[in-house]
Amino acid sequence: MLTQAQYQFFQTFGFVVLRQVFTKSELLTIDREFEAGLNAAHADKPFDGTERHGAILTGADTPFFAHLPEDPRFYEIAEQLYGEDCFTITSDANRYVGDTRWHPDHHNDVQRDCYGIKFAYYLDPVDADTGALRVIPGSHRDPLHTDIQDRIKELDLPIRDQPCHICQSAPGDLVAFDVRLWHASCGGATGRRMCTVVYYKNPHSPEEEPGMRWRADNCVQATAPRPFVNPHWAANPEGSARRAAWLEKLRYWGFMEEPT
Numbered sequence: 718m719l720t721q722a723q724y725q726f727f728q729t730f731g732f733v734v735l736r737q738v739f740t741k742s743e744l745l746t747i748d749r750e751f752e753a754g755l756n757a758a759h760a761d762k763p764f765d766g767t768e769r770h771g772a773i774l775t776g777a778d779t780p781f782f783a784h785l786p787e788d789p790r791f792y793e794i795a796e797q798l799y800g801e802d803c804f805t806i807t808s809d810a811n812r813y814v815g816d817t818r819w820h821p822d823h824h825n826d827v828q829r830d831c832y833g834i835k836f837a838y839y840l841d842p843v844d845a846d847t848g849a850l851r852v853i854p855g856s857h858r859d860p861l862h863t864d865i866q867d868r869i870k871e872l873d874l875p876i877r878d879q880p881c882h883i884c885q886s887a888p889g890d891l892v893a894f895d896v897r898l899w900h901a902s903c904g905g906a907t908g909r910r911m912c913t914v915v916y917y918k919n920p921h922s923p924e925e926e927p928g929m930r931w932r933a934d935n936c937v938q939a940t941a942p943r944p945f946v947n948p949h950w951a952a953n954p955e956g957s958a959r960r961a962a963w964l965e966k967l968r969y970w971g972f973m974e975e976p977t
Contacts, residue, residue: 727893750782754778783808811912815905831932
């Protein structure tokens with residue numbers, strides 16, 4: 718759970734940095750599953766530094782990644798910020814190539830898109846010169862979110878010249894941010910390793926529903942012909958009540974097919 722000060726900071730600025738959440742033993746497990754999971758997902762085209770590699774790691778071969786959304790260090794914060802009925806949609810791993818331009822992950826219009834929280838964690842130290850996450854505080858809300866959208870192309874500033882906060886990070890740290898927050902990175906090494914766990918706010922009004930269904934369709938298309946939700950994770954072999962509730966929402970909103 719966030720402290721009251723951390724909660725207010727997140728609500729105001731759209732992000733918070735949490736230090737040394739993972740233990741050294743957990744980091745060794747994460748490192749091992751990261752390498753095995755990405756190598757298996759891209760076995761037909763090993764990483765050569767020319768393009769980003771990424772994969773959702775919720776299968777039987779990556780049990781630590783698969784269980785992370787059910788770790789209270791993650792879901793308690795998500796529920797504190799976005800409601801007890803929020804639900805997870807991914808636990809993934811990525812190798813990045815080059816700079817990442819300024820962008821929000823989601824639109825700031827509930828009729829066009831849903832919203833929620835992303836927990837990002839790097840497996841190597843990153844700072845201003847080596848690819849640390851850069852965020853524009855408060856840009857998850859209007860009017861700033863839309864003002865940036867309207868003007869960022871016209872300004873045409875280099876990534877490092879855009880006023881921002883740089884989230885320097887060491888292995889074990891988490892950077893939690895609203896998916897509508899404008900963010901970027903630059904100067905990172907080819908193949909820098911970053912993982913995420915994401916939760917979405919469950920719609921509470923009719924006007925929010927089209928945006929959630931649009932996002933679900935977008936996610937399903939992104940992984941087709943493979944299912945967006947890993948079948949092993951969807952089978953819920955441990956009988957987790959929390960996961961069962963999430964699966965019900967994932968089916969309802971269209972992230973996965975209804976059982977036949």
